[in-house]
Structure formats: C-alpha cells, structure tokens
Amino acid sequence: MFDLERWQEIFETLSKNKLRTFLTGLSVASGIFILVILLGFSEGIANGVRSQFEQDATNKISVWTGVTTKGYKGLNPGRYIQLKNSTFDAVENAYTDYFDYRTKDYMIWGGTVTYKNETGNYRVRGTMPDNQFIENADMGSGRFISQSDIDESKKVAVIGNKVKTDLFKGEDPINQNIQVFGMNFKVIGVFYDPGGDREEGQVYIPVSTAQKVFNAGENIRNMAFTVKMADNFDDAVAMSNAIALGVEQKIKDIHTVAPDDVSAVRVHNTLEEAQKIYSLIATIKAVFWFVGIGTIIAGIVGVGNIMLIIVKERTKEIGIRKALGALPMSIVAMILQEAVFVTMFSGLFGLIFGLGLLELVGPQIESDFIKYPQVDFNIALTTVFLLVFAGALAGFIPAYRAAMIKPIDALRDE
Amino acid sequence: MIQIKDLHKSYHMGSNSLHVLKGINFDVKEGELVSIMGSSGSGKSTLLNILGMLDEADIGQYILDGVPIKNLNEKIAAKYRNEFLGFIFQSFNLINYKSALDNVSMPLYYKGVKRKERTEKAMHYLEKVGLAQWSHHLPSELSGGQKQRVAIARALASDPKVLLADEPTGALDTKTSYEVMELIQGINDEGKTILVVTHEDDIAHMTKRIVNLKDGLIIDDSPVEQIRASAHV
Numbered sequence: 001m002f003d004l005e006r007w008q009e010i011f012e013t014l015s016k017n018k019l020r021t022f023l024t025g026l027s028v029a030s031g032i033f034i035l036v037i038l039l040g041f042s043e044g045i046a047n048g049v050r051s052q053f054e055q056d057a058t059n060k061i062s063v064w065t066g067v068t069t070k071g072y073k074g075l076n077p078g079r080y081i082q083l084k085n086s087t088f089d090a091v092e093n094a095y096t097d098y099f100d101y102r103t104k105d106y107m108i109w110g111g112t113v114t115y116k117n118e119t120g121n122y123r124v125r126g127t128m129p130d131n132q133f134i135e136n137a138d139m140g141s142g143r144f145i146s147q148s149d150i151d152e153s154k155k156v157a158v159i160g161n162k163v164k165t166d167l168f169k170g171e172d173p174i175n176q177n178i179q180v181f182g183m184n185f186k187v188i189g190v191f192y193d194p195g196g197d198r199e200e201g202q203v204y205i206p207v208s209t210a211q212k213v214f215n216a217g218e219n220i221r222n223m224a225f226t227v228k229m230a231d232n233f234d235d236a237v238a239m240s241n242a243i244a245l246g247v248e249q250k251i252k253d254i255h256t257v258a259p260d261d262v263s264a265v266r267v268h269n270t271l272e273e274a275q276k277i278y279s280l281i282a283t284i285k286a287v288f289w290f291v292g293i294g295t296i297i298a299g300i301v302g303v304g305n306i307m308l309i310i311v312k313e314r315t316k317e318i319g320i321r322k323a324l325g326a327l328p329m330s331i332v333a334m335i336l337q338e339a340v341f342v343t344m345f346s347g348l349f350g351l352i353f354g355l356g357l358l359e360l361v362g363p364q365i366e367s368d369f370i371k372y373p374q375v376d377f378n379i380a381l382t383t384v385f386l387l388v389f390a391g392a393l394a395g396f397i398p399a400y401r402a403a404m405i406k407p408i409d410a411l412r413d414e
Numbered sequence: 415m416i417q418i419k420d421l422h423k424s425y426h427m428g429s430n431s432l433h434v435l436k437g438i439n440f441d442v443k444e445g446e447l448v449s450i451m452g453s454s455g456s457g458k459s460t461l462l463n464i465l466g467m468l469d470e471a472d473i474g475q476y477i478l479d480g481v482p483i484k485n486l487n488e489k490i491a492a493k494y495r496n497e498f499l500g501f502i503f504q505s506f507n508l509i510n511y512k513s514a515l516d517n518v519s520m521p522l523y524y525k526g527v528k529r530k531e532r533t534e535k536a537m538h539y540l541e542k543v544g545l546a547q548w549s550h551h552l553p554s555e556l557s558g559g560q561k562q563r564v565a566i567a568r569a570l571a572s573d574p575k576v577l578l579a580d581e582p583t584g585a586l587d588t589k590t591s592y593e594v595m596e597l598i599q600g601i602n603d604e605g606k607t608i609l610v611v612t613h614e615d616d617i618a619h620m621t622k623r624i625v626n627l628k629d630g631l632i633i634d635d636s637p638v639e640q641i642r643a644s645a646h647v
Contacts, residue, residue, distance in 0.1 A: 005523065012512075013511070016511040016512070320507045320508075320520075322495075324496065324520050324568070325492050325493065325497075325524040326524050327488070327493075327524075328489070330524070403488075406469070411468070411503070411507060
C-alpha cells in the first residue's frame with residue numbers, strides 16, 4: 001500500500017487513461033455531491049420550520065373567543081363571548097399546577113404611537129410579565145413589564161425593536177416618553193422577537209393599565225399559558241392536549257357555550273402543531289436520506305460497473321504483465337489500489353464541492369422555510385469512506401477473476 | 415538448458431478430447447538457436463506455451479536450467495517466468511499506453527528493481543536494438559519492426575536464460591523480418607539460448623537447428639547450416 005514504486009505505476013496508469021479515470025471519478029463525485037446537497041437542504045428545511053416555531057414558546061396554549069354559532073340553554077346564537085379577568089382567574093386557579101407561564105392580554109390593533117415628531121401605528125398590547133417568555137421575546141435593553149407595574153397600573157411601555165428604529169432614529173428610548181393616543185407612557189425596555197418585524201412592531205404595556213386607559217373594565221381579549229413539559233415528548237403532547245380540552249370546557253361552562261360550538265371559544269395548542277411539524281420534518285429528512293442513499297447506491301453500482309469494464313478492457317494487458325512475471329496478488333492490488341484512489345479522491349472532491357456550495361449559497365437563500373442549510377461533516381465523510389469501501393468491494397471480484405485468468409488465455413484476448 | 419521427456423498434452427472441449435502433443439522428447443543446450451516448425455495444428459504453439467510456463471503439460475518431464483518445472487502455482491510460475499524466460503510474440507503485445515522505455519522496464523519492475531536502475535537498464539537494451547532515440551514514443555507511434563524490437567528489448571531486460579519467440583516475424587514484411595532475425599542472431603551470438611516457432615522456411619534456416627513437428631510428434635530434428643540474415647538485408 002505504501003510502496004512508492006507501485007504508486008508511481010498507478011499514477012502513470014491513471015494519467016495515461018484520463019477518460020476512464022474521469023468517468024469513474026465523475027460518477028463518485030456526483031453521487032457524494034448530490035447527497036451532500038440533499039442532506040444540506042433537508043437540514044435547511046428543518047432549521048427553517050423550527051425557526052418559524054421558535055417565534056413563540058412551543059408548549060403554548062392560547063385562548064381566543066368569537067361569536068356563538070349555536071343556541072344553548074335558551075341563549076340565542078350570535079352572542080359575542082367576552083373573556084373577563086374572572087375567567088382568567090378561574091382557569092388559572094383550576095390548572096395552576098400545570099402551568100409554567102400565564103398571561104391575559106388586552107390589546108388595541110392600530111394604536112397611534114408618537115415620539116417627538118415621529119408617529120406610527122402599532123399594536124398596543126396590555127399584558128403580564130410572563131408574556132416575555134410565552135412570546136420568546138429577548139430584552140435588548142431595559143426590562144419587561146413587572147408585577148408591580150400591573151399592581152400600580154403604571155403608564156410604562158416596552159417597545160419592539162422595529163418601533164425603536166421607526167420612532168427613535170438611533171436615540172436611546174429608555175426613560176423617554178412616548179404618546180399612545182396622546183397619553184404619556186415611559187419606555188422601560190426594548191425587546192427583540194424571533195418572529196421578526198411583525199412581532200417587533202408592538203408596544204407592551206401593563207394589562208391593568210390597558211384596561212383602564214382603553215375603558216375596557218374587566219374585559220380581556222385573550223389569554224395564553226405554557227404547559228409544564230414532561231420529559232417524553234409524546235407524554236407532553238398528551239398532557240398538553242388534555243389541559244387544552246379542560247381549559248376549553250371550563251371557559252364554555254363559565255360563559256354558557258354549547259360544548260360542540262367550535263367558533264365561540266378557540267383553544268390553540270401549539271405543542272400539538274409542533275408535533276405534526278416535527279414529524280413532517282422527520283419525514284422530509286427520511287425521504288432525502290432515502291434519495292441520497294439511492295444516489296450512493298447508484299454511484300457504487302456505477303463504480304462496480306466501470307471496474308468490470310476496466311478489467312475486461314485490460315485483460316490483455318494483465319496477460320502481458322503476468323507473462324512478464326507479475327504475481328496474481330499484484331494484479332489485484334494494482335486494480336484495487338487504483339479504484340480506491342480514484343473513488344477516495346473524487347469522493348472527497350464531491351464532498352468539498354458540495355460543502356463549498358452550501359457554504360456559498362446557503363446564506364443567500366431568503367426563504368422563511370429554508371435556513372442555514374448544512375451537513376454534519378462526519379456523516380458526509382463516513383459516506384465517502386462507505387463509498388470507497390463499497391467501490392473496492394465491487395472492484396475486487398472482477399480484479400480477482402482477472403488475476404486468475406491464465407496468461408495464455410489473456411494474451412489470446414483481442 | 416532445456417530437457418523434455420515424453421511430453422503429452424490434451425485439450426478437452428465438452429466431450430471431445432484433442433490430443434495435441436503425443437510424447438515429445440528433445441533437449442536444448444545452452445547457446446542454441448532452435449526453430450520449431452510445423453503446419454498449423456501440429457502442436458508447435460502448445461509446445462512453446464508449455465516451455466514458457468503459460469500452460470502446463472498433462473504428462474511428462476520438463477527441466478529448465480536444472481529446475482524441474484511441475485506443480486506450478488501462479489506465484490511460482492510468475493517467479494520462474496520472470497527469472498528464466500523472455501517472451502517475443504507475433505503481435506508484439508506491448509502495453510499501448512506505455513512508452514517504449516516503460517514497456518522495456520516492466521519485467522524489471524516485477525523483479526523489484528528500483529526505478530533509476532530500471533530506466534538505465536531499459537535504456538541500455540533499447541540502445542542494443544537501435545531504438546534509443548524512440549524511447550519516449552508510444553507503441554502506436556512505432557512501425558511493426560520497431561515494435562518487435564521493443565518487444566525483444568523487453569524480453570532481454572530481465573536477462574533471462576531462454577528467449578521464446580512465437581512467430582516473431584509473422585506480422586512483418588520480408589525485409590523487416592530479416593532485420594528482426596539479424597537482431598535475434600546477434601543476441602544468440604552473445605550466447606543466449608533462443609527458441610523460435612515459425613512456419614516460414616527462410617526464417618527457420620536462419621537458426622542453427624530445425625525441429626519439425628507433425629500431429630503432435632517430432633518427425634525431424636536436425637542441425638542446419640545457418641544463413642546469416644545480414645546477407646539479405
């Protein structure tokens with residue numbers, strides 16, 4: 001294997017049979033290249049979908065209400081179900097042991113927000129401290145709403161990064177006053193959200209303050225909770241489903257809604273969605289692996305095929321070499337070493353080319369559903385060696401057979 | 415140098431059996447230049463293949479330079495071929511993607527000679543056959559006569575005991591044939607034992623002894639007055 005003389009002999013043979021070398025190399029390199037690209041993009045899709053989910057906590061249960069579509073206990077359909085502080089308290093009391101975070105919100109969709117001469121329309125949302133974690137918001141500077149802000153109904157605001165760039169033009173917004181519908185609020189923090197501009201174009205204020213300044217009394221618009229996660233994902237989904245169902249029934253009881261009315265009280269269970277998406281990602285990955293392995297197998301068959309042709313084509317040469325005193329094993333070694341060298345070299349070439357393309361093109365892709373396509377280098381390297389091994393194995397049989405041909409028969413071969 | 419006693423060889427094709435050699439006896443001394451003649455089917459190529467260890471006899475004794483050649487496995491046969499024998503074929507059998515020099519150094523490669531020494535020796539033998547200035551040409555760039563000279567240089571490269579030539583002039587015109595025979599005679603003059611299989615009378619008479627084969631038996635074995643090929647060139 002490390003015989004310099006033999007390597008010289010092999011390089012000479014390869015360089016003088018360029019087309020053959022090129023074709024063998026091409027089939028191997030393209031196989032690995034396609035595999036790398038496929039795996040990269042399946043990872044990219046997984047990353048993209050995952051990042052869509054990370055906008056909010058994945059174990060979130062959110063509650064919205066609408067208009068009843070069915071009459072129930074003498075009440076007419078078409079009634080708007082208005083959530084109250086008391087509804088939130090009732091749900092909270094019933095399931096408090098199962099919740100990590102909880103919030104009730106009261107929001108104005110298009111709130112006019114002004115700082116000095118700059119004005120914009122943003123969603124103004126009265127909320128509770130836990131909402132920071134339910135929304136996966138990161139504090140850029142300052143702090144989020146605190147419980148004492150709510151207790152004292154302070155006129156404080158936490159603005160999204162988009163609001164900051166729109167209104168403050170590079171000024172530090174902390175402790176500045178903004179006007180919401182003409183009322184002064186002191187900015188106490190700036191947040192970032194994985195959801196991007198849509199989520200960062202919001203202004204959070206304490207829920208109690210929102211109810212007061214917008215004359216909402218005890219009304220709330222929606223509520224959200226995160227469920228404590230069991231270690232096992234399936235258990236967590238089952239528990240989350242059970243709680244979501246319980247919460248829905250509780251609210252329907254309180255507001256006298258028919259149990260089968262689907263539009264009046266809507267409980268959205270993110271974890272269940274997440275499970276569906278994760279299984280979708282797993283399916284996509286499996287399909288890509290399947291296609292990739294198929295490509296590799298095609299590559300191996302290609303290499304084996306080319307090896308057969310090489311041996312056939314070189315039968316006479318092998319006969320000559322044997323007549324000149326070549327040992328059978330030196331013939332096998334010659335053909336195998338050539339095959340291994342070519343597959344290894346071109347396999348690594350395909351690997352590097354594929355990885356390079358992913359590195360180069362990956363960051364250019366502007367799609368919400370494909371992010372950071374990348375490949376585990378070890379997996380890719382393993383496939384290269386697998387291919388080399390399989391190629392050698394595929395080449396061994398014809399090489400061995402060639403070495404066993406009697407030189408007299410090989411020489412007769414025209 | 416070569417002793418052969420009661421050599422038999424049959425080929426089996428399905429249920430048919432073809433008895434090609436039916437008891438060959440002959441000796442070749444060192445420095446002889448022997449031609450084996452016979453019409454096609456007489457068994458002359460089979461005899462040469464057995465002498466060259468490319469094929470094995472069914473029955474009989476074959477002693478080459480004091481070494482009994484029998485029960486050969488591939489490994490030993492390869493070693494003996496490399497050590498004892500040089501082959502010259504009718505169709506030259508050069509490796510077409512290797513230069514003349516690399517073709518000549520091939521037996522030395524299998525002998526385990528280092529590259530530098532290999533090249534020197536190969537170059538020496540190419541000079542001997544008068545093709546030094548063609549050393550880096552591929553076989554496809556050489557004429558038939560030149561190819562056969564490269565093949566002769568290759569056969570000489572490992573300094574074998576015996577040269578075996580199977581119709582060395584079969585693919586060449588008369589003038590070129592005589593040039594090749596002149597070269598073979600020259601090598602023989604230096605003391606190398608050479609066996610030539612041919613069916614051409616004029617070529618046979620350029621050797622020192624003619625062995626005539628017919629239907630697998632030697633019918634005539636007699637020394638001849640050697641005609642120098644140089645007289646015809």
